[in-house]
Amino acid sequence: MAGSASEYIQHHLQNLTYGKLPAGYERADGTVLQETQWTLAQNAAEASDMGFMALHIDSLGWSVALGALFLFIFRLAAKRATSDKPGGLQNFVEVMVEFVDNSVKETFHGKNKVIAPLSLTIFCWIFLMNLMDLVPVDFLPQLFHLMGLEYMKVVPTTDVNVTLGMSLSVFALIIYYSLKVKGVGGFLGELTLHPFSSDNMFLKILLVPVNLLLEGVSLIAKPISLALRLFGNLYAGELIFILIALLPLWAQWTLSVPWAIFHILVITLQAFIFMMLTIVYLSMAHEDSH
């Protein structure tokens, strides 16, 4: 067991990757590809050799499935939504919607139809994706192993691609609303004329690169920090679950139960933080204070 521990961990951290391998590539099973080909990676090395032209089927599959589950439940409630006495499902959905709506209203004071549904989607979707972390680590991978799939990572938010995909979408919205609200000139001014400013025209121009560097970094840091915070928390949590799974069976529950209970807090908190920061960033994009 000790020798295979690192293998076990590596195996659990490997995504099911479908990507493009170039012609002449020697695969893990010894075959040499005659031509460029899209295929499932047989091991981690192949997956990394695929480079950018690859898809993590498991991350995408689970995230889309969970997102669809969220929308299915909420759509069901929305269809049956009544202003009379609400049922159980509607109660739950209304609580979620009001919670998100209040969070948005507290932070964002402009008029925007996108932000509230966006925040609801972010919160519920990320929560569901994080929730997969509480499924015992060998449960689903083993099931898919029996179905013939070698690799299966069931927590989409432990894949940096997933978190980056969402944070970059938020980043695109930040840029879009900044340009829409402040105009190109206003946005550029915000990036170049602050925080250091001067009444002297010459000094002002001299300070532009400094300001641009500072503001540029803080702007770029937004999506990166958003993505890496969520990814880091969930990746670390997952790793600890995997490490606990390496313990002898009788000892596992003494650690995995407390960690899982603690993790309930983490997954909710991370979903909430992602949502709140999105609202804050978008509300900053709407503010024309400078």
Add this chain to the structure above:
Amino acid sequence: MNINLTMIGQAIAFFIFVVFCMKYVWPPIMAALQERQKKIADGLAASDRAARDLELAQEKSAQELREAKQQAAALIEQANKRAAQIVEASKDDARKEGQKLIEQAKAEIEQERNQARDALRAEIAAIAVAGAEKILETSVDASKHNEMLEKLAAEL
């Protein structure tokens, strides 16, 4: 930890989900919430109004009750007065009737007395004639002396 197309796939999925949520999930739920808020507000206002109406109705009914009582009291008083009047009037009538009866009886008595006197007078006249006949030993022709006898009877 390879950065690859998954990122773009996730971004596309994210976009689709957000659009779906914005179009088909958020508006109906918000609409239901707002409608319920309005309903509750309306209901509270209606209950307020109903309470006020109730108060007004109670006041009105109390006042009507008071008026009815007053009316009833007035009616009773009137009826009492009228009854007294009726009793008084009937007493009067009875008295008059009694008087009349008494007078009638008196008149009858008078009449009968007169009749009796007349009869008595006639008999006395006859007795007087018979007496006179006895005295004169001759019969008095009643028809001859009728005029005298009548005068005599009238003197009685």
